[in-house]
Amino acid sequence: MAEKWWQRSVVYQIYPRSFQDSNGDGIGDLPGITSRLEYIRALGADAIWLSPVYKSPNDDNGYDISDYQDIMTEFGTMADFDAMLEKAHALGLKIVMDLVVNHSSDEHAWFVESRASKDNPRRDYYIWRAGKNGAAPNNWGSCFGGSAWAYDEKTDMYYLHLFSKKQPDLNWDNPVVRDEVFSMMDWWLQKGIDGFRMDVISLISKPAGLPDGVPGPTGYASFELCANGPHEHEYLREMNRRVLSKYDLLTVGECAGVTLEEAKSYANLDGSELSMVFQFEHMGADFHPVLGRYAEQCKNLPKLKEILSRWQRELDGVAWNSLYWDNHDQPRIVSRYGSEKEEYRERSAKMLATCLHMMQGTPYIYQGEELGMTNYPWTSIDQINDIESLGNYRDLHARGLMTEAEGVEMMRRRSRDNARTPMQWDAGENAGFTTGTPWLPVNPNHTFINAAEQVKRPDSVFHYYQKLIALRKELDVVVYGHYRLLEPEHPALFVYTRTLGEESLLVVCNFSESEQAYQIPEEYRGAEILIANYESPAPAGTLRPWEAAVYRRRG
Ligand code: TEU
Ligand code: CA
Numbered sequence: 001m002a003e004k005w006w007q008r009s010v011v012y013q014i015y016p017r018s019f020q021d022s023n024g025d026g027i028g029d030l031p032g033i034t035s036r037l038e039y040i041r042a043l044g045a046d047a048i049w050l051s052p053v054y055k056s057p058n059d060d061n062g063y064d065i066s067d068y069q070d071i072m073t074e075f076g077t078m079a080d081f082d083a084m085l086e087k088a089h090a091l092g093l094k095i096v097m098d099l100v101v102n103h104s105s106d107e108h109a110w111f112v113e114s115r116a117s118k119d120n121p122r123r124d125y126y127i128w129r130a131g132k133n134g135a136a137p138n139n140w141g142s143c144f145g146g147s148a149w150a151y152d153e154k155t156d157m158y159y160l161h162l163f164s165k166k167q168p169d170l171n172w173d174n175p176v177v178r179d180e181v182f183s184m185m186d187w188w189l190q191k192g193i194d195g196f197r198m199d200v201i202s203l204i205s206k207p208a209g210l211p212d213g214v215p216g217p218t219g220y221a222s223f224e225l226c227a228n229g230p231h232e233h234e235y236l237r238e239m240n241r242r243v244l245s246k247y248d249l250l251t252v253g254e255c256a257g258v259t260l261e262e263a264k265s266y267a268n269l270d271g272s273e274l275s276m277v278f279q280f281e282h283m284g285a286d287f288h289p290v291l292g293r294y295a296e297q298c299k300n301l302p303k304l305k306e307i308l309s310r311w312q313r314e315l316d317g318v319a320w321n322s323l324y325w326d327n328h329d330q331p332r333i334v335s336r337y338g339s340e341k342e343e344y345r346e347r348s349a350k351m352l353a354t355c356l357h358m359m360q361g362t363p364y365i366y367q368g369e370e371l372g373m374t375n376y377p378w379t380s381i382d383q384i385n386d387i388e389s390l391g392n393y394r395d396l397h398a399r400g401l402m403t404e405a406e407g408v409e410m411m412r413r414r415s416r417d418n419a420r421t422p423m424q425w426d427a428g429e430n431a432g433f434t435t436g437t438p439w440l441p442v443n444p445n446h447t448f449i450n451a452a453e454q455v456k457r458p459d460s461v462f463h464y465y466q467k468l469i470a471l472r473k474e475l476d477v478v479v480y481g482h483y484r485l486l487e488p489e490h491p492a493l494f495v496y497t498r499t500l501g502e503e504s505l506l507v508v509c510n511f512s513e514s515e516q517a518y519q520i521p522e523e524y525r526g527a528e529i530l531i532a533n534y535e536s537p538a539p540a541g542t543l544r545p546w547e548a549a550v551y552r553r554r555g
Contacts (some may be wrong), residue, residue, distance in 0.1 A: 006195075006250040006275055006362055006480050007320065009046035010469045011096065013366045015328040016053055016075055017061055018422050021091055021434035028422070028433070030071070030080035034087055039451065043370055044460065044469035047094035047250060049197045051328055053099075057107050060144075060164035060387050061201060061420075064105040085192060094194035096250055101181045102200045103167040110180075111168050118155050124174045127160040127206065139212045139479075141220025146393030148223060160210075162203060162223040164387055172204040174237055182243050190244070195250035198274070201236070202255035202262075205229030217291065218395045226352045227257025232267050236273040245271070250362075252322055253277045260314050267319035270510065276322040276362060282307045283330065286337075294392055294402070294410050299337070301511050302489055309496070312360055312483035321361025325352060326369045329388075331418045335375035337511060344546055346372055347450075350533035351548035355494050355509040357468040358550055360483055365465065367423050371454055372461040375418040376443050378411045382545050385440060389415035426452040459535075463522045467531055477503045477552075493514050493543065505530070506551040510543040518549070527551040 020032030030053065034104035034255060040048060047146060052062035055070040062072060062296040064454070071078050088095050104111060113122040129149075136149035136157055142165075149158040150165045159522070160169045170177050185196065203226045213221025223282050235255075244251055253266055255277040267276045285304040288295035325333035334340065338348030349372030357363050381404060384390050389411055396402035402410065424446040425432030429444035454460035472478045483497030492512040506524045510516050517539055532549035 001309075003479075004275065005094075005248070006047070007460060008053065008472060009094075009250070009362055010357075010472060011047045011049050011250070011362060011364045012040050012043065012045035013049045013051070013327055013364055015051045015367060015420060017434075017439065018420050019367055020423065020425070021436065021438075024436040025074065026434050026436040026438045028244075028505060029073045029074060030076035034080070034084040037084075037087055037091055037093060039455075040479055041091045041093060042455070043094070043365075044465075044466050044473075045365065047096055047194060048088065049096045049252075049364070051097060052098045052100055057105055057166065059105070059164050061385075063100050064103070064107075064164065064167045065100050066105040066107040067109075068104075069187060082115075082191075089113040090190070094250065096195040096197055096252075096423065097188060097193050098199060099185065099196040099201075101434050102203050103163060103169045105165045106168055114168075115152055115154060115159070118157075124171055125180075126168045126242065127171050128155075128157045129160070130157055130264070139211055139216060139219075139221050140210075140223060140225070141216070142391070143351065144224045145218070145395040160206075162200075162226060164391075168310050169206075173206075173231065178235065179240065181373075182239060185239075185243050189247050189249075194281060195252075198251065198253045200256055201274075202227045202232065202277075203229075204235060204477050205231040205469050209457065218392075218399065219400070224257035227255070228262045233273065236266070239340050240271075240273055244274075249275070252273045252362075256280055260311060263311075264316065264319050264465075267315070267321075269317070269319060270462040276320045278322050278324065279311065281311070294389075294414060296397060297336070297413055301491055304337075305485060305494055308359070309483065309485040309488070312496075316482055321359070322364060323356050323359050323361040324364040324366070325356055326419060327364065327367035328366065328419050329416050330366075331414055332373055332375045333369065335371050335413075335418070338372075339513055339546065340374050341513075345374070347546040348372075349461045351467055351509050351511070351546045353468055354507065354531065354533065354548035354550060357465075357472065358478060358496075358498065358505065358507045360479070360481065360498070363472075366419065370462050370465040371424060371449055371451060371515050373424060373449060374443065374445060375412060376421050376441065378408055378415065378417075381407050381411065383441065384411055384415055384417055385523070386416040386420070389417070389478060424450040426450050464531075464533065475503075476500055477505055481505060486507060486521070493518060502555050504553050506553070508547070508549050508551075509545065510545065511545045513545045515545065516543045517541060524553055526553040527553045
């Protein structure tokens with residue numbers, strides 16, 4: 001099969017609100033992004049995924065869109081967007097836009113009409129049902145806490161919202177909705193953008209009859225029961241036929257609830273649906289087995305390895321993987337699987353990067369990950385803006401399942417705001433993000449974790465990422481090599497090989513701060529070391545704290 005450009009690419013994700021402010025209002029914006037494109041180019045990334053920049057009342061920071069063909073007021077104008085796109089392309093950077101079409105904002109003109117009356121021509125753009133015995137039509141819960149149904153007095157009916165009340169779900173079973181979405185997509189593609197990251201695209205086809213589901217700890221059934229619904233692949237194939245196939249795009253479906261078997265359709269190499277998906281299985285590897293994502297972290301390296309390895313093995317030659325540790329919804333990976341301790345932070349950040357970037361698939365780097373940015377030391381619930389961790393905290397608190405002190409602890413570990421504090425550009429006031437008051441606080445560690453310092457220092461995390469990206473450009477074995485896990489049960493070491501013809505790599509990662517006894521396989525002893533996070537090779541039979549090394553063998 002001919003290589004696709006996105007198979008050798010590395011994508012850099014920007015969360016515009018937190019990237020760079022240009023006018024001192026404390027909110028990142030498009031001119032700010034434009035002014036930092038050279039930085040992303042210098043890192044070596046090929047494409048940028050822009051979290052939503054469309055018109056939005058910001059109930060969920062842009063994931064609630066009120067006009068798909070206009071720009072959020074705080075972010076600038078369409079002219080600012082065009083200028084950004086033009087400069088990105090001039091620098092050789094592709095632009096992948098977020099596409100949020102499972103739902104719109106309740107302030108979108110479609111929904112305003114839809115809720116106006118039962119016989120409005122746009123009524124069926126959304127999902128309306130009558131209540132059941134004076135309550136919601138079924139027991140589905142919103143991802144952000146509470147019921148997934150909102151009562152609307154005007155017509156005495158409920159509308160479905162798998163996310164916030166201000167994010168009503170679009171009715172994809174209505175062909176007119178699909179026409180609207182597809183023509184909007186085409187409008188952006190005509191402008192010259194290079195792809196879409198499709199927000200919760202796995203949820204667009206709801207189960208027939210909208211039946212009750214099994215209730216979880218808060219009494220509601222998980223929104224994930226809408227994943228991979230009856231018409232999911234049919235609608236994506238239609239989208240592909242009518243829109244995507246006319247361009248050469250990177251498309252990545254954010255697929256909450258996707259299984260490996262489903263991913264083989266979504267991301268099939270035959271190109272009939274999408275280029276790749278974001279799966280969530282590995283993100284759940286440290287969730288509490290019974291109490292789930294908001295309870296204490298339960299790290300389990302063998303489980304993490306089993307999940308990632310299964311995706312590596314099973315998609316090889318069939319579909320394409322995406323590779324990620326971080327995004328705007330996840331806590332920072334250094335705080336999660338690495339070490340925040342001064343003596344280990346950078347070493348662990350480089351180890352985590354090595355482990356991910358040497359796998360098969362397209363790696364994604366979330367802004368600040370290339371600096372080893374960490375979670376924020378929240379001290380109060382009042383500091384939190386994130387609608388998801390707040391909503392779930394309120395549910396758990398109201399049911400007596402989480403005290404306020406535990407809530408703060410949970411926020412430090414899990415809130416999406418850990419990823420959303422401003423990008424740390426320099427050691428100065430507000431980390432060079434804004435001259436005003438930042439919309440979320442700047443992490444106090446920006447005085448020693450920042451881009452300006454790392455770009456200057458050759459052994460920084462930034463330069464390490466740069467090297468990993470360069471290796472993917474140079475070596476076919478990094479792009480296409482077959483994957484094999486070694487030491488599956490080892491509690492602290494993640495070891496795997498990649499093999500393509502005569503060439504092979506051994507990737508060795510120590511996920512702990514203690515020394516680990518380990519003999520590398522004989523065939524790799526004395527082999528060339530492609531990249532490592534210690535200056536000297538490991539003493540025979542040992543791996544040092546957070547050590548990572550990649551050995552290369554030919555023939
Ligand atoms: O996220 C969808 C999703 O499944 C998330 O709920 C995710 O599982 C969770 O946030 C992890 O903690 C997408 C966007 O990425 C997110 O920012 C939006 O809030 C959400 O959709 C609604 O648009
Ligand atoms: Ca601004």
